[in-house]
Amino acid sequence: MEIRGTAAVSGISVTQLSLTLPHSQSGQTTTTHLRKGESLVLQQAQESLNFIKSVLRRLQSNVCFDSRETALVFMERILGDIQQAKAILAADDQQNLMPLQTGTTEASCSQKSS
16 A cells, blocks of 8 residues: 655654555545645654753753763763764664555554665
8 A cells, every 4th residue: 555645844844644544345545634734743853852952951960060970971962863863863762653544444554665
């Protein structure tokens, strides 16, 4: 089954979306659109941004290190958040995708690789 569509992305939000979804049994298609003025936040981008904001808040705080260990723990937390932000954006995470359902009939989706 092939899903076709277009999307416009601005920053971390989908601002325009149009999808054509085939019905697996009838062969007919359904087209759906994002309502004008509405947007969808891209989950991975939002989660990554949250980690980056956390890093920035920590870096902007007045931190005084009383020992080498304290400085090392601080830097490890900063580095951990940066690595987490990168990992989120680099992940091929499909866990949030749900199969399409119509009544009690379930149709699976497959993505075409380019």
